[in-house]
Amino acid sequence: MNLRSIQRVVCLATLIVAVTDLPLFAKIPLHQQIDSLVGVGNEQFEKNASKPADDATFLRRVTLDLTGTIPSVDEVRAFLNDQSTDKRTQLVDRLLASPEHARRLQYFFDTMMMERRRDKYIPAAQWRNYLRTSFSENKPWDVLVHEILSADGTDEKTRPAAKFLLDRELKAEEVTRDLGRVFLGRDLQCAQCHDHPNVNDYLQRHYHGLNAFLNRSYLFKDPKTKKASIGEKAEGLVSFTSVFTKEEGKTAPRMLDLPEIADPPMPKDPYKVKPAKNVRSVPVYSRRLQLANAMTNPTNVAFQQNIVNRLWAMMMGRGLVEPLDMWHADNPPSNPKLLNLLTESLRKNKYNIRLMLREMALTKTYQRSSHVAKDAKIPEETSFSVALLKPLSPEQLAWSMMQATGLTEKTLHSLKAKQSKADAKKGQKKTEDPQWQEEALHDALSRNVTAFVTTFGIVGAQTSQFDASANQALFLRNGLLLQSWLVPSKNNLTARLKKLKTSDQIAEELYLSVFSRHPNKIEKAQVAAYLNETQAQSNQSLQQLVWAALASDEFRFNH
Structure with a gap:
C-alpha cells in the first residue's frame, strides 16, 4: 500500500470517527469507539503512545480499580498462566460481578459525596450499606441520585439516603455549593454574592437557582426522638443583589441555564401538615422534591457529563475536565467528542455505571503501559497515550x-x-x-x-x-x-x-x-x-x- 492509499484510509477512518451518529459507528462496541476518538487530531499519537501493559500490570491495575485491592498470589499465578485469548475480558466481567466491586464503589462514591465529613445525623455505616446495596443491585446513577436528593429522613427505609442533605444541616452555602460541585461539576461558591470574578460562565443566578430548591426547607429535630429530618414551608422566594454592581435579581428553582421551574398556583390550604411548634411542616407543593427531578432530568446534560467525567478520572487517572468541579468555557474538556460519546452512551444505557466501567476497562487506552515508548516524546497527560500513575486511596x-x-x-x-x-x-x-x-x-x-x-x-x-x-x-x-x-x-x-x-x-x-x-x-x-x-x-x-x-x-x- 502506497502513501496516498494510507492517507485515504486514515481520512476515511477519521470521517467515520467524526460522525458518531452513523449507524456503522453505532454498531461498533463502545470501548472501540472510545479508542478511535482518543488521539484524533494528533498526528504523532500512535508514534508516542505506549504499548499495551503486560498481563501482570493489567491484572493489578484493573483489580485495584474495580475491587479496591490487589489480587491474591493465587489469582496472579492463575491469570499469568491462563492462555485464553479473551482472559482480560473474562477478568473484567468477573471483577464487576464480584461483591468486592460493590464495596469499591461504596468507598469511591462515599468519598465523592460526603468527602470524609464526620457523622452528624445519619451513621456512616447505614449510609455506606445503602450505597453498597445500591451498587450490588447495579442501581442506575440517576435513580440513586434521585433517592438521595428526595429523601427527607422520616422513613426508616429511606433514611440513610438523606445523609447528603441532613449531615450538611441544610446550610444554604454548603449544600448549594456541593450540589454544584458533586453533581454538576461546577463550583459556584464565588457566585453567591456576585457573578464569578474569574469564571465568566458562573453567574449569580446559577447559584441562587440551585439554592431556590432548598430555601424553603429547614432542619427539624423531633423533640421526642431527637432525630433530624427535613421540614419545609410553602412560601419563600429567592432574590439576590450583586455586591459589585448592585444589580438586583430573583429566580425560581433552576439548573444552571435551564428554564426556571415555576411554582403552581398556591392552593387555599397550602399545607399537608401546617407549621406549629415542634411540628415538621409539610407543604402540598414541595420545591425540594423538584430538586431530584430537575437534577436527573434528561435535559440536564451537566449532570450526565459530570458523572462520566468522574468515572473516566477514576479509571484513567484524570478527568477529561480537570479539576473535576471546575467545568467552564475557559477550562473545556480535553476531548469534547469523546465526552459527547460517553455522555450519549450513559443516556442510551440508562445510567448503567457498571457497563460504563466495563467499556472503559476494555479500551486500549486503559490497558496501555505507564512507561513512555522508546524514542517517544513525553506526552501531555490530556492525551491519554500513556497510562497515568494513580495514588492508592x-x-x-x-x-x-x-x-x-x-x-x-x-x-x-x-x-x-x-x-x-x-x-x-x-x-x-x-x-x-x-x-x-x-x-x-x-x-x-x-x-x-x-x-x-x-x-x-x-x-x-x-x-x-x-x-x-x-x-x-x-x-x-x-x-x-x-x-x-x-x-x-x-x-x-x-x-x-x-x-x-x-x-x-x-x-x-x-x-x-x-x-x-x-x-x-x-x-x-x-x-x-x-x-x-x-x-x-x-x-x-x-x-x-x-x-x-x-x-x-x-x-x-x-x-
Whole structure:
C-alpha cells in the first residue's frame, strides 16, 4: 500500500470517527469507539503512545480499580498462566460481578459525596450499606441520585439516603455549593454574592437557582426522638443583589441555564401538615422534591457529563475536565467528542455505571503501559497515550497491604472455621458464598481500614494528586499495626518466605504477593544480596524485606 492509499484510509477512518451518529459507528462496541476518538487530531499519537501493559500490570491495575485491592498470589499465578485469548475480558466481567466491586464503589462514591465529613445525623455505616446495596443491585446513577436528593429522613427505609442533605444541616452555602460541585461539576461558591470574578460562565443566578430548591426547607429535630429530618414551608422566594454592581435579581428553582421551574398556583390550604411548634411542616407543593427531578432530568446534560467525567478520572487517572468541579468555557474538556460519546452512551444505557466501567476497562487506552515508548516524546497527560500513575486511596492501600501480607487469607480461614463450628449443618456451605466471605472479612477488618483512612484520608474536596505527609511516613515505618502483620504467623507472607530455601524462591513469592508480578534478574540479585548481608532468613530480615516492598513507590501507586 502506497502513501496516498494510507492517507485515504486514515481520512476515511477519521470521517467515520467524526460522525458518531452513523449507524456503522453505532454498531461498533463502545470501548472501540472510545479508542478511535482518543488521539484524533494528533498526528504523532500512535508514534508516542505506549504499548499495551503486560498481563501482570493489567491484572493489578484493573483489580485495584474495580475491587479496591490487589489480587491474591493465587489469582496472579492463575491469570499469568491462563492462555485464553479473551482472559482480560473474562477478568473484567468477573471483577464487576464480584461483591468486592460493590464495596469499591461504596468507598469511591462515599468519598465523592460526603468527602470524609464526620457523622452528624445519619451513621456512616447505614449510609455506606445503602450505597453498597445500591451498587450490588447495579442501581442506575440517576435513580440513586434521585433517592438521595428526595429523601427527607422520616422513613426508616429511606433514611440513610438523606445523609447528603441532613449531615450538611441544610446550610444554604454548603449544600448549594456541593450540589454544584458533586453533581454538576461546577463550583459556584464565588457566585453567591456576585457573578464569578474569574469564571465568566458562573453567574449569580446559577447559584441562587440551585439554592431556590432548598430555601424553603429547614432542619427539624423531633423533640421526642431527637432525630433530624427535613421540614419545609410553602412560601419563600429567592432574590439576590450583586455586591459589585448592585444589580438586583430573583429566580425560581433552576439548573444552571435551564428554564426556571415555576411554582403552581398556591392552593387555599397550602399545607399537608401546617407549621406549629415542634411540628415538621409539610407543604402540598414541595420545591425540594423538584430538586431530584430537575437534577436527573434528561435535559440536564451537566449532570450526565459530570458523572462520566468522574468515572473516566477514576479509571484513567484524570478527568477529561480537570479539576473535576471546575467545568467552564475557559477550562473545556480535553476531548469534547469523546465526552459527547460517553455522555450519549450513559443516556442510551440508562445510567448503567457498571457497563460504563466495563467499556472503559476494555479500551486500549486503559490497558496501555505507564512507561513512555522508546524514542517517544513525553506526552501531555490530556492525551491519554500513556497510562497515568494513580495514588492508592486509603481504603485501597489498607486492603492491598492486608492482601499482600496474607492477613485477609488468614482472617478468612479463621472466620470460616468459626462459622462452620457454630453451624455444623449449614455453616460450611454458607462460608463458600462470596457475598458472605466479603461481608465477614469487611466486618472483621474494618477497624484496620479506619486506621488507614484516619492517617491517609483528606477531609473535604478530593484530589488525584499525591502529597505524602510525615505522619503517613511514620505510620508505614513505625506503626504497630503494619508491623504486626509482618510477624510470621500461620501461612502469612513472612511465614511462607521463611519456609523457602533459596533467595530466588523468596524473591518470586515476595514479588508475586506484593507487586503481582514476577521479579526480574536484577531484583532477584538484590534480594539475594540483601539476604547474604543479613542473617539469611531470620524473622527480622524477612520482615524488613516485606516492609521495604510495601513502603515502595511501586506499591503505593496504581500503574
